[in-house]
Amino acid sequence: MLTADKSSDHGESELTPIFGKGQPALFLGVADFLETSNVPFPFGTIDLFQLSQHKRHIIYPGMIQSLVWVVLVRTEILHEIAQSPWALRVADENDVLLGKISFGGLVKKCPDELQNQAGIQQSIVPVFENSEFTLFHFKFDGAVNHPGRYTIYFEYKENVATIGFVHFEYTKAPSFTSDQIKAIESDPNSFRIIRFDLSCKLCPTLLKVYSGLNRSPDLEKEGCVWQTELASEFSCECGETRYSLEYLKDSLHGMLLQDFGQRLSGLGYVRQYGHSQVKQIVADFTQLLDRERLEQPVQEFIEKHPILLSRFHAKRLFVKPTIVGRFNADFALVDSQNQLLLIELEKPSLKLFKKGGHPSQELMHAYGQVTDWLHQYLQYSGAILEALGLKAEEVVSARGAVIAGRSRTVTHEILRRHLSSPPYQNIEFMTCDDLGVSLLEISKKWRSFQ
Numbered sequence: 001m002l003t004a005d006k007s008s009d010h011g012e013s014e015l016t017p018i019f020g021k022g023q024p025a026l027f028l029g030v031a032d033f034l035e036t037s038n039v040p041f042p043f044g045t046i047d048l049f050q051l052s053q054h055k056r057h058i059i060y061p062g063m064i065q066s067l068v069w070v071v072l073v074r075t076e077i078l079h080e081i082a083q084s085p086w087a088l089r090v091a092d093e094n095d096v097l098l099g100k101i102s103f104g105g106l107v108k109k110c111p112d113e114l115q116n117q118a119g120i121q122q123s124i125v126p127v128f129e130n131s132e133f134t135l136f137h138f139k140f141d142g143a144v145n146h147p148g149r150y151t152i153y154f155e156y157k158e159n160v161a162t163i164g165f166v167h168f169e170y171t172k173a174p175s176f177t178s179d180q181i182k183a184i185e186s187d188p189n190s191f192r193i194i195r196f197d198l199s200c201k202l203c204p205t206l207l208k209v210y211s212g213l214n215r216s217p218d219l220e221k222e223g224c225v226w227q228t229e230l231a232s233e234f235s236c237e238c239g240e241t242r243y244s245l246e247y248l249k250d251s252l253h254g255m256l257l258q259d260f261g262q263r264l265s266g267l268g269y270v271r272q273y274g275h276s277q278v279k280q281i282v283a284d285f286t287q288l289l290d291r292e293r294l295e296q297p298v299q300e301f302i303e304k305h306p307i308l309l310s311r312f313h314a315k316r317l318f319v320k321p322t323i324v325g326r327f328n329a330d331f332a333l334v335d336s337q338n339q340l341l342l343i344e345l346e347k348p349s350l351k352l353f354k355k356g357g358h359p360s361q362e363l364m365h366a367y368g369q370v371t372d373w374l375h376q377y378l379q380y381s382g383a384i385l386e387a388l389g390l391k392a393e394e395v396v397s398a399r400g401a402v403i404a405g406r407s408r409t410v411t412h413e414i415l416r417r418h419l420s421s422p423p424y425q426n427i428e429f430m431t432c433d434d435l436g437v438s439l440l441e442i443s444k445k446w447r448s449f450q
Helices: 075-080 112-118 178-185 217-221 246-257 275-291 295-304 306-312 361-388 412-420 432-449
Strands: 025-031 033-036 046-049 054-057 068-074 085-091 097-104 107-109 125-127 133-138 148-156 159-170 191-199 206-212 233-235 242-244 267-271 314-319 331-335 339-345 397-403 427-430
Touching: 025 046, 033 068, 068 075, 068 085, 068 148, 075 133, 178 306, 178 314, 191 246, 206 246, 275 295, 275 306, 275 432, 295 306, 295 339, 306 314, 306 331, 306 432, 339 361, 361 397, 361 427, 397 432
Parallel strands: 025 159, 054 159, 339 397, 397 427
Antiparallel strands: 025 068, 033 046, 068 133, 085 097, 085 148, 097 107, 125 133, 148 159, 191 206, 191 267, 233 242, 314 331, 331 339
16 A cells, blocks of 8 residues: 655754764665575575665655665674564655664564554564674655665664665656567567556545557546556545656656566556466467468568567567668667667578478578678678667677578478587578477466466
8 A cells, every 4th residue: 555654853963972882873774585495594595686775766656665675784783672562664754754663682573553653574583683683674664755875773662763765766768669579579578568556545536547559448447547647646635645647658668678576566467478378479480380381471461469589579560671871670679788680581481491401592581681781790890780779789699590481391400400510600500490480489488477
């Protein structure tokens, strides 16, 4: 539930003699997740992934329930206050409470009023208990309402000490280009709709916002508001909860590119494809290959269903791009490793190999076409990237691919020999059927993972 509650009105007071022994604690940062081994430290390991005091969100309110907050507390301090409650509190620059969690010595206390205030995460694990410092890690439910600097306080009785800061930053998501949309459509795990619900704890006010590659009349009938048509502010009926909507208005579509291992509170999504849809696309593609001998119908089908290129993990996907004004590749893409891939598509009826298993003249011609493109890239990489709307830092290298013929025309031994000793090391080969087979495998793995 997303709300903006005021924290208690108390600032930092003078430190007691206990605090006078030194800084009571140190905030290390916020990690994407934490992993411990089965063996306790120091014999076992503690892995903190992406620990930082700066975290970026492309929308606000920004979800934080998966983040792990990490604090080192002086063990000497803990021993001296072992019988008294102490707390860690996080608040923004206006002292609006983000979350607060209380402990009794080394044992966590979690009273109902704190549960209601901050949705406190249940699992808190102190470690290093016999060393000079004790490490605590914990989670807060809910969201960060706005970007800015947030202060972490150590509280004991009437005393408050600042132990660190975390900066939540905002990065505006740019509008999608046509090649980015094609790349999203080529990913069987991608989203086509993102929905974000905002509400108040104290009244029934609910705002449902959505974005996607296309607008959804069905969602709008349910009362969902398209991202760009939002007002500037959300204000509930009782007046207790307010958010700026400018971040959602400008950047909600960027969440289509995010990967969520679990459903986040307030956020819902609709995937681009179900496994049954994938199976139908592959079945239709196979039928097309069975009846068509020419390249053009295959090209058009892949353009309509770019998911068939999922094996390449495209971040940008271009259809019929021009190479220095002289050549047109059938497809080009930038993959997840920032490699530019130039693809030559040939007809499914193309003869692949001679009787002895050597590549046919037609197949070698296809390889030669891709070799010419790669040679042009070496000479004019700047011009080619500029024509594609890419920056030099977005591409680390270029390679090629040839897609041609049918798998059933090739024996396993000939194909194995060709793939183990390809004519060009930087040009990948696959049959037209391989596109459908690899897509089904990717979809199956994702379905089993879910």
